[in-house]
Amino acid sequence: MVVPQGSLGTWNWKSIVGNMFPLLIVLSAIVLWAGITLESAEEMIEEIAILAVMVPTMVDMGGNLGAILSSRLSTRFHLGTTELDPRDRELWADIAAVLALAVTIFTALAIGAGLLDTVLFGGTVGFPSLLFISLVSGMSVAVIAIIFSFAATYGSYRMGIDPDDTTIPIVTNVVDVFGMVIFIGVSAHVLGF
Template sequence: MSIDSGSGEDLSGLASTLTDSYEEFSVDPLDDWTTRSMVATMVPLLVALSVLQMVSGSVLEAYEEVLLTNPSLLILVPVQIGTAGNLGSIMCSRLSTQLHLGTFEFRLDNPDIRANSGAVLALGLTVFVLVGIAAWAIGQALGGTLTLLEVMTISLMSGMLLAVFVVVVSLVSVYTSYRLGYNPDDITIPVVTNVCDITGVLILFAVVGLVL
């Protein structure tokens, strides 16, 4: 049985074309993990976030008198901001892992997104209850006049509003960094934690203005 030499040449040409196309369009994932690319991405971002932190400090300074008058609120500020940053880090890490595994879909009806969001909100509810009780107790020891109901209301309302904000910002930052071609592991956590600082202060004192 003989093989047509013309067909063999056609198959060889097709194989060569496919190989060249693969080499042209395939991208080594390790190429994105260079020191140069990470520095080029992170330095401008950290500069912008540093400016945002200074704005956050200025906003907080505007409420200095209120904080010194109510020790419970003074305790709530760093704890709530830190807790929001931790919740955001958890959310971003889980979403980034799903993105790298290829299981992340940016849809509201995605069960993974609903599960992660629910877990963050449930964890926030638990933590902010404990934070409210601790802030009231320490505030009383320091001569504060706010009641347990007032402190708990402020802690829960501001904390849960901040937790919802954390979920939204985490989803948007992960999706946006992916669409722009950046590694979410490099971008999302610094963005979420810094944005939550200034937003946490604004939400907290907005709730304080409503409650007191």
């Protein structure tokens, strides 16, 4: 494997700040879009209160899944054990693990939301709808997290920027935005808004 020239593997606070400050400005603008999307769905969330309970977990877990994969990929790049070859069985095992974790997490979210909906709100939505919303949104977010984990890690590495500095902010912010948009869209479709 060829290691690009640059500061990869060294720690220099000036290069980290120089790389991260513009990136964080762009990511802040992107996350603003998620807030605007949530604001536009205010009526639906007020009417179906259980969705307000699900939003933070949905968005947070999607970002966590991306962070897990990004960390694994960054470590493998640092160790020189990957080149992102599609025949690499370990890469496919990492993807399968993230998807299996996503199914587990988002099923648990639907179960918890269903229980809360029944206890607190009298079962306004129903478990099948909550399960569908949670799994479709969650698995979509997991796929987006996988794509952006690979893109951010590989792109950072090729540009000579330490992926440990860039991947998690990129992946978590992008997944937050897409997670919010997908969750609101799927919820509106299923619940008829």
